[in-house]
Amino acid sequence: MEVLDYRAYKPKPFTKEERAKTTVLFGGLTWKHERLIQAMLENMGYRAQPLPEIRRIDLDIGKEFIDVGACCPTTFTAGNLARTLMEIEKKEGRQKVKDEYVFVTIGACGPCRFGQYHESYERVLEGLNLRDFRLFLLDLLQMEQSADGGGLEINTPLTLGLVYAMFIGDLLTDLEYATRPYEVKKGQTDQVLKDSVELLYERLKNRPIKGKKFGSFVWHLTTDYFVKALKEVKELWDHIEVDRLRIKPKVKITGEFWLQTHEGEGNYNIKRWLEQEGAEVIPPPIAVWMDYLINMELFKLEDKKEFIKFYHLKKAVVLFFAKLYRYTYDKLRKSLNNIPNPLPDQRTLKDLARPYFYYRLTGGEGHMLIGKALYAYKNRQAHMICELSPYGCLPNTMSVGAMAKVLGDYPDLLYAPIEIKGDAEVHALSRCQMILTEAKKRAREEFEEVLEKTGLSIEDIRNFELEKPELRKATYKIPHYGYAGTASNYVIHIAKLMGR
Ligand code: SF4
Numbered sequence: 001m002e003v004l005d006y007r008a009y010k011p012k013p014f015t016k017e018e019r020a021k022t023t024v025l026f027g028g029l030t031w032k033h034e035r036l037i038q039a040m041l042e043n044m045g046y047r048a049q050p051l052p053e054i055r056r057i058d059l060d061i062g063k064e065f066i067d068v069g070a071c072c073p074t075t076f077t078a079g080n081l082a083r084t085l086m087e088i089e090k091k092e093g094r095q096k097v098k099d100e101y102v103f104v105t106i107g108a109c110g111p112c113r114f115g116q117y118h119e120s121y122e123r124v125l126e127g128l129n130l131r132d133f134r135l136f137l138l139d140l141l142q143m144e145q146s147a148d149g150g151g152l153e154i155n156t157p158l159t160l161g162l163v164y165a166m167f168i169g170d171l172l173t174d175l176e177y178a179t180r181p182y183e184v185k186k187g188q189t190d191q192v193l194k195d196s197v198e199l200l201y202e203r204l205k206n207r208p209i210k211g212k213k214f215g216s217f218v219w220h221l222t223t224d225y226f227v228k229a230l231k232e233v234k235e236l237w238d239h240i241e242v243d244r245l246r247i248k249p250k251v252k253i254t255g256e257f258w259l260q261t262h263e264g265e266g267n268y269n270i271k272r273w274l275e276q277e278g279a280e281v282i283p284p285p286i287a288v289w290m291d292y293l294i295n296m297e298l299f300k301l302e303d304k305k306e307f308i309k310f311y312h313l314k315k316a317v318v319l320f321f322a323k324l325y326r327y328t329y330d331k332l333r334k335s336l337n338n339i340p341n342p343l344p345d346q347r348t349l350k351d352l353a354r355p356y357f358y359y360r361l362t363g364g365e366g367h368m369l370i371g372k373a374l375y376a377y378k379n380r381q382a383h384m385i386c387e388l389s390p391y392g393c394l395p396n397t398m399s400v401g402a403m404a405k406v407l408g409d410y411p412d413l414l415y416a417p418i419e420i421k422g423d424a425e426v427h428a429l430s431r432c433q434m435i436l437t438e439a440k441k442r443a444r445e446e447f448e449e450v451l452e453k454t455g456l457s458i459e460d461i462r463n464f465e466l467e468k469p470e471l472r473k474a475t476y477k478i479p480h481y482g483y484a485g486t487a488s489n490y491v492i493h494i495a496k497l498m499g500r
Pocket residue numbers: 071072073074112113114256257258363364365390392393394395396
């Protein structure tokens with residue numbers, strides 16, 4: 001019997017000359033983020049196409065190709081890639097798949113399967129007998145890198161453009177979820193959202209490319225190009241009328257990175273489902289995760305302080321980037337009248353989680369799941385936490401285990417850990433519904449308390465709204481007065497405006 005040696009997959013080169021006729025496939029985020037990333041890739045001269053929306057069938061396809069014990073995000077995304085390649089092959093032929101498409105994904109090292117995604121994708125290529133299809137793995141933390149052949153070049157203008165695309169996608173998503181549950185005209189938020197994404201697609205695609213490394217960095221730091229684009233978007237949202245007196249439990253979504261950001265069949269469309277059940281959802285921005293990675297560099301430096309040469313200088317550099325990151329996010333947030341939530345402070349998350357989860361246990365979202373739950377609870381940001389845990393995910397299993405102790409210390413915290421397997425929808429949603437029922441009760445009690453405290457009636461508020469119609473704009477900012485519910489904060493705000 002012939003013995004074949006193991007050979008690691010090595011993609012064929014992708015050359016600069018091939019760029020014009022080669023489509024870069026990518027995926028894994030929401031349709032909004034992907035459309036904006038597509039714009040940025042096109043801005044840099046690439047043909048780009050996001051993978052199609054994840055469907056339930058991707059899980060079954062994924063299981064056919066990769067290790068059956070793989071976590072559900074890996075299985076879904078590997079299945080999605082397989083389905084895409086099969087569909088392209090059917091339409092355009094096998095040779096074109098190999099010659100005119102490449103797939104780009106990111107990776108990082110770490111104890112979880114995130115560091116092994118490419119292995120699963122390689123199994124897909126093997127299974128499809130497409131080992132000469134080109135698949136490139138990029139390092140998440142490198143500003144400049146290139147794939148073999150130079151056809152794919154991740155340089156400073158592209159990296160910074162992608163960071164802006166991610167920020168803008170996050171901010172729009174926050175705005176969307178803060179608006180849709182309160183919209184007066186059903187469907188208007190989704191329509192305006194689509195228009196906004198298309199407007200931003202055009203703006204990002206036509207971004208001026210100024211400078212290479214340092215020049216590009218300075219331009220992105222000082223330009224108001226993105227702020228202007230978001231101000232145009234705000235004008236579209238100004239026309240959405242909302243009714244913030246609807247009493248809704250606020251549900252903060254946490255969990256594994258892919259599962260919590262995903263919007264679709266990969267997580268039973270749970271965010272939409274929660275809205276249909278009467279909740280307001282706080283979606284998780286992708287930007288928090290990048291902020292976590294930057295700050296982890298800082299924490300690691302601090303841990304080794306005595307052994308590091310030029311410690312203060314190195315710390316100052318990391319701190320500078322950490323602050324710049326938040327400054328940029330906040331600058332963009334301001335263009336949308338600060339309706340999207342600010343990024344949580346990473347040191348606070350770490351300190352909150354510390355008694356339950358050691359921050360050097362990285363993998364998945366690390367200590368952040370505990371930190372975020374406690375942060376939302378202590379700051380009364382949400383009535384309930386819904387943590388999406390993938391089947392077969394070690395980091396999330398650790399976090400859910402540690403949450404048992406957190407709940408022992410804070411029995412009042414409403415926490416719904418939902419295991420997502422892809423094929424147990426009824427079970428998962430009914431678990432979530434049990435906790436949601438209690439969250440609804442709390443939202444109502446809180447609202448009644450606020451009415452009593454302010455002495456206002458619904459009628460008083462409605463009359464006041466007639467005098468000040470701007471209060472019913474989706475872009476009118478209601479400050480947080482220490483209540484989780486939007487309706488409760490709204491009543492307090494009206495009382496303050498009335499001078500009560
Ligand atoms: S964090 Fe969990 S679900 Fe996500 S890639 Fe790692 S093992 Fe898979």
